[in-house]
Amino acid sequence: xxTEDPTARRRGRRPAGQDTRAALLAAARAVFGENGYERxxxxxxxxxxxxxxxxxxxxxxxxxxxFAQAVLKLPFSPxxxxxxxxxxxxxxxxxxxxxxxxxxxxxxxxxxxxxxIRSFTDHEVANSVLHSFFSGFFAELVSGIGVDREAFRTxxxxxxxxxxxxxxxxxxFEPMANAEVETLVAAVGPTVQRYLTGTID
Amino acid sequence: xxTEDPTARRRGRRPAGQDTRAALLAAARAVFGENGYERxxxxxxxxxxxxxxxxxxxxxxxxxxxFAQAVLKLPFSPxxxxxxxxxxxxxxxxxxxxxxxxxxxxxxxxxxxxxxIRSFTDHEVANSVLHSFFSGFFAELVSGIGVDREAFRTxxxxxxxxxxxxxxxxxxFEPMANAEVETLVAAVGPTVQRYLTGTID
Numbered sequence: 001x002x003t004e005d006p007t008a009r010r011r012g013r014r015p016a017g018q019d020t021r022a023a024l025l026a027a028a029r030a031v032f033g034e035n036g037y038e039r040x041x042x043x044x045x046x047x048x049x050x051x052x053x054x055x056x057x058x059x060x061x062x063x064x065x066x067f068a069q070a071v072l073k074l075p076f077s078p079x080x081x082x083x084x085x086x087x088x089x090x091x092x093x094x095x096x097x098x099x100x101x102x103x104x105x106x107x108x109x110x111x112x113x114x115x116x117i118r119s120f121t122d123h124e125v126a127n128s129v130l131h132s133f134f135s136g137f138f139a140e141l142v143s144g145i146g147v148d149r150e151a152f153r154t155x156x157x158x159x160x161x162x163x164x165x166x167x168x169x170x171x172x173f174e175p176m177a178n179a180e181v182e183t184l185v186a187a188v189g190p191t192v193q194r195y196l197t198g199t200i201d
Numbered sequence: 202x203x204t205e206d207p208t209a210r211r212r213g214r215r216p217a218g219q220d221t222r223a224a225l226l227a228a229a230r231a232v233f234g235e236n237g238y239e240r241x242x243x244x245x246x247x248x249x250x251x252x253x254x255x256x257x258x259x260x261x262x263x264x265x266x267x268f269a270q271a272v273l274k275l276p277f278s279p280x281x282x283x284x285x286x287x288x289x290x291x292x293x294x295x296x297x298x299x300x301x302x303x304x305x306x307x308x309x310x311x312x313x314x315x316x317x318i319r320s321f322t323d324h325e326v327a328n329s330v331l332h333s334f335f336s337g338f339f340a341e342l343v344s345g346i347g348v349d350r351e352a353f354r355t356x357x358x359x360x361x362x363x364x365x366x367x368x369x370x371x372x373x374f375e376p377m378a379n380a381e382v383e384t385l386v387a388a389v390g391p392t393v394q395r396y397l398t399g400t401i402d
Contacts, residue, residue: 117318155368155377156388163364167356176356187357187401191392200388 028070094193110169134158229271295394311370
C-alpha cells in the first residue's frame, strides 16, 4: 500500500477522493456479482474502476471491507466500531456490542443484514464474510481483554449476534422484530458478555 | 384427517405407505420450488403426487412438516423432539436442546441446516420456517415451563440456536465448526437455559 496521499497523487488523471470510492463500489458490485467472492480480485476490481489497486486498501482496508460496503452495504466499518467499543469497561462490552449493532442495523432498516444473510447462500462467501466482519471484529475486541480461548469466544459472540440479526431482520419474528433496543440489550447483552469475559466451560 | 389406515385404504389404487411418502416429498419439492412456501398448497402438492391431501397430515403433520422434510431435508421432526425433551427437568432443558440439535444436525452432515439458511433468502419463507420450526418447537417447550414472556423467550432461543447452526454449518467458522458437541453444550447451554427459565431483563 502506498504511503503517499493517493487522492493527491491521482488528482486530474483518474477519479479522485469520493469519486474513486464510488467507482470502486460500482466496479466491486459488478465483479463480485460476476465472479463470486473468492474469484474476484482486488486488482480486477481496481482495473475495472480505472484506479490503482492500492486505492482498495486506502478506502476499504482490503477486499473484505470493499465487499462489506459494496455488496452488504454496511453503513459502518466494523473496524471503526472496535475503536469505539474498546473505550468501554470490559464488563460492559457485551451490552454495548448488542446496543451498537442493533442501533446501526435498525438505522439502515435492517436491509444490509438481509444482504449479509443472502451472501451466506454461497458457502465460500459466508465463510469469508463471517471471518472478515464478525471474526475480525470480535477477535480484535477479545484480544484486548486478556481471556483464554479467544478464537472460541469470538465464534460464540458471532453466533449470537448473527442469530439475533437473522431473527429480527430476516425472519422478522415477533416479538424480537419490533422489540426496543434496550429490551434486547437486557436479554442478549449478558450472553455476549459471558462469551467475552465469563465462564464458557 | 382420515382415521382409517391410509396405506390399507389406498393399497392397489394409489401409491401406498413409503411410496406415498416419497411421492409427496417429490411433489413438494417441485411445488415449493415453483410457488414459494406461502402460495404452495397442501391440496396442490397432494394432487401432483396423486394422493389424498389427508396423507400430508398423516405423514408430515401438515405443510410445515412437509416443507421441513422435503426442502430442508430435516432428518427429524421438531414435534418429536418436544416430547423427548419435555422428559428432562426444566433446569437441564437448555443444555439438552443444544446437545440434541447439534447431534441431529451433525448426523446429517449439516446439509439441512444449510438448506434452512438458503430458504431464508426468501423473506416469507424465512418467516414461515422460523415460525413453524423454531417457534413452534420452542413455544411448545416454553409453554410447559410456566415462565413469563413466553413469546420473547421463544425468539431468544431461536436466535441462539439458529446463529450457532449458521456459524458451525454454513460459515464453517473455526473453532466452532469442529468443536466437540459437549464443548458447545457447556458454552451455549447456559444461554439457552437462561432464555428459557432465567432472568431476561
